[in-house]
Amino acid sequence: AEGGAIGLVREGDIVEIDIPNRTVNVLVSDAEMAARRAEQDKLGWKPVHPRKRKVTTALKAYAALVTSAAKGAVRDTKAIDKLWN
Numbered sequence: 001a002e003g004g005a006i007g008l009v010r011e012g013d014i015v016e017i018d019i020p021n022r023t024v025n026v027l028v029s030d031a032e033m034a035a036r037r038a039e040q041d042k043l044g045w046k047p048v049h050p051r052k053r054k055v056t057t058a059l060k061a062y063a064a065l066v067t068s069a070a071k072g073a074v075r076d077t078k079a080i081d082k083l084w085n
Contacts, residue, residue, distance in 0.1 A: 008036040
């Protein structure tokens, strides 16, 4: 997790999706977002209860070679090259 604004969205917030400009914005004031961030920082950003699930070898391999969701969750060819060089 990147600690971005998506973790601060609450029910009822208006979310603006601008496809041509490839942006997603929460239409909440900067002051409100700062207050939410401070509140979440106090609580911590980790899940309260970790999910119990089996992660396949294929998914582990993908996870090792993919960028974060904030960077598009695409395969990182530089990471692949590092494995073979």
